[in-house]
Amino acid sequence: MFSEKEVVTRILNGDVRAFELLVKQYERLVFYVVHRLVKEQEAAEDICQEVFIKVHKSLWRFKFESKLSTWIARIAYLTAINQVRKHHRERLSDYPDDIENYHFTTETPEQLLTKKDTANYVEQLIAQLPEKYRTILTLYHLSEFSCVEIGEITGMPEGTIKNYLFRARKLLKDKLQAYLKNELP
Numbered sequence: 001m002f003s004e005k006e007v008v009t010r011i012l013n014g015d016v017r018a019f020e021l022l023v024k025q026y027e028r029l030v031f032y033v034v035h036r037l038v039k040e041q042e043a044a045e046d047i048c049q050e051v052f053i054k055v056h057k058s059l060w061r062f063k064f065e066s067k068l069s070t071w072i073a074r075i076a077y078l079t080a081i082n083q084v085r086k087h088h089r090e091r092l093s094d095y096p097d098d099i100e101n102y103h104f105t106t107e108t109p110e111q112l113l114t115k116k117d118t119a120n121y122v123e124q125l126i127a128q129l130p131e132k133y134r135t136i137l138t139l140y141h142l143s144e145f146s147c148v149e150i151g152e153i154t155g156m157p158e159g160t161i162k163n164y165l166f167r168a169r170k171l172l173k174d175k176l177q178a179y180l181k182n183e184l185p
Helices: 004-012 016-037 041-061 068-087 109-115 118-128 131-142 147-154 158-183
Strands: none
Touching (some): 004 016, 016 068, 068 131, 068 147, 118 158
């Protein structure tokens, strides 16, 4: 069983194998958080490496005031956000807040489902959400972080997180309902 305190203590005492354990334990989480923000595979992999370098360099600062996974996810989130801000023309604040005026794609849900199965279709819908909604939805439902933990990761207030969750769910629900309505005879 993975013991955070034991592994962190071993790493701080210079045990390289313990750091390998930490990487294996959290590499999927880090990649998942980063890949939600950075779609290019190679760039996401580079950022993941950068995240673990940052984790290693600043592990001595971790005081077990939160779960280690939350702390690492926050580093991953902030590193990815910094990369997005540096290398993308679109700014985070450029996404529309008006749900009714947001459009996912020009393809119909039926066309998308023909190409992929339902899980892939939902994944595509999540990927098309505005970044702030996509990130919160992913951290909450897929990574199973609480609103408080997401607040620690993103630095957002809990009320904002709940609002973004509500809006993201509404966008997905509306799109799926539109699809199902067109499917029924």
